[in-house]
Amino acid sequence: MLDRDGFRPNVGIILLNQxxxxxxxxxxxxxxxxxxxxxxxxxxxxxxxxxxELHEEVGLLPNHVRVVARTRDWLRYExxxxxxxxxxxxxxxxxxxxxxxxQLMGHDWDLNLRATNHPEFDAWRWNDYWVPLDVVVExxxxxxxxxxxxxxxxxxxxxxxNRYLRSGMRTREGEHAGTMFRTGSMLINPxxxxxxxxxxxxxxxxxxxxxxxxxxxxxxxx
Numbered sequence: 524m525l526d527r528d529g530f531r532p533n534v535g536i537i538l539l540n541q542x543x544x545x546x547x548x549x550x551x552x553x554x555x556x557x558x559x560x561x562x563x564x565x566x567x568x569x570x571x572x573x574x575x576e577l578h579e580e581v582g583l584l585p586n587h588v589r590v591v592a593r594t595r596d597w598l599r600y601e602x603x604x605x606x607x608x609x610x611x612x613x614x615x616x617x618x619x620x621x622x623x624x625x626q627l628m629g630h631d632w633d634l635n636l637r638a639t640n641h642p643e644f645d646a647w648r649w650n651d652y653w654v655p656l657d658v659v660v661e662x663x664x665x666x667x668x669x670x671x672x673x674x675x676x677x678x679x680x681x682x683x684x685n686r687y688l689r690s691g692m693r694t695r696e697g698e699h700a701g702t703m704f705r706t707g708s709m710l711i712n713p714x715x716x717x718x719x720x721x722x723x724x725x726x727x728x729x730x731x732x733x734x735x736x737x738x739x740x741x742x743x744x745x
Contacts, residue, residue: 524565529616530599532563534573535670538581538588539626540649543678546581546627547655548636548644556658558667559643560620569593569621577625580643582635591624592677598622600666622670624677652678 525531536559538546549556561576563569570590577583601617627633636644652671659667 524562525615526619529614530597530619531615531617532569532597533560533618533620534563534569534576535560535598535620535622535666536573536577536580537622537624537670537674538577538583539591539624539678540631541627542649543652544649545652545655546634547648547650548580549646551642551645555660556655557660557663558655560618561643570623573621573623579639579641580636581647582638583627583629583633587627587629587633588625589628591626592674593624594620594622594670594673598666598669600663603662618666620666620670622674624674626679 536546538559540546546559547556548559559576559580561572561580563572564575567575570593574585577585577588597619598621599617599619602615607615634647636642636647652675656664656668656671
């Protein structure tokens, strides 16, 4: 379902924990990391699509989260031609998104990447609020920055992050601050939580675009 300009309606989800860190998922069988997102089906409202995607991608139900805020209007990004199937070029241009800021009211163990038979992610981690801007695929960076900036003022005040702190969020070893890696019952730095059988790239800065969510015309770079 495309609009007259060739953009597919879509929702994006910024999920916070109690420290105002954000959920960051690794696309299944790729080294690409992103926020949960997905297309709006015909007849759905953006909020209905958000709750459906929330369950399909991370296994959460409405009672697990609190809706903090949403972007006022659509935010758009164009997909480079090299990621679009040839027969769709000239018709499909990219995504237009409504972004939701959610706070997790449950626990980490409520997250389930295998809630459906078609998982989108095979690993996840908590990152400090602005970190995704440094590691997301380049053509999404502008819309991520607009969404994070617009929604930052709604962060709970006791943990609100200042954009100025972005430059100081890495430790001397180059690891992201505020993240932990969990394997079994052990926690190790830096952070990523792996479901059974998952694999991960320990350096997300080296990630490359994988199969991009919500794009029926996308091919996966090899």
